[in-house]
Amino acid sequence: MFISKTSEHALRILTYMALNYETQLSARNLFEELQIPKRYLMRLLTDLSKSGFIKAARGRNGGYVFARSLDTIYFSEIIDSVEGLLTFEGCVLGSTVCPVDKPCAMHQIWEKPKQTFLETLKSTTLADLRNGKNIRLKYSIKQIHH
Template sequence: MLSQKARYALHAAIHLARAETRVPSAEIAQAEGIPPKFLEQLLAELKRRGIVESRRGPSGGYVLARPANEITFAQILRAVEGPLALAPCARAAAPKRCDDCEDMESCAIRPILVAVRQTSALLLEGMSLAEAAGGKKVSFG
């Protein structure tokens, strides 16, 4: 399930993708209905991950660190939530045995969890902030 933290991060990033100049965090918070202190924490994390840049002062605020068409939903989610996998054994990088698992390779659940992660990653890596900011609709089939 997508956490509220992840939703806020996506909304803030899409807001920045639509902006034509630096945006103060207070403006993002008000426009997107995000608690200001929580937004500051999210933006700090996105800055550490190289997704946004900030500047202090009268002409300060936040801006995307790269063009919006080069930033994907997957990058935002990984920045604030970590791996996309539903379980440690389904991670693409460094999969680990789950706490209650005897053998990861013979687990009946793991293939499905890996397939869910692969499918989710494919969709999330295929949707850029530019596409979302422009209102692109996702279709299947």
């Protein structure tokens, strides 16, 4: 399971936009590229606008561009805004809170993968997608034609 479908959509939208940072992209552009259900995609874009990641230009020739610098947008913040990070930070697999003096049976086992996961989210920004710190861009960047 890992993360919700909606978070996945949000990440796909923003990572694609990050790789085409210079270009204003419309919902239609993003739909054609990402194949996320159109109306749902549109709603998510509005949500991402309200969350302040991107900003919308309305009307004819409208579309979306980033509202903030890419190097300030951590993956953790994106997921946090969509589904919250709390369920990832808790113990025994999400929901249960696990008291420090009486850890649950899986506490130790869970600790390492959980930390690796969270640390990656909290230390990686959308800018890292572009500067190749974590990723090769070679096959991923694609030119947008209007």
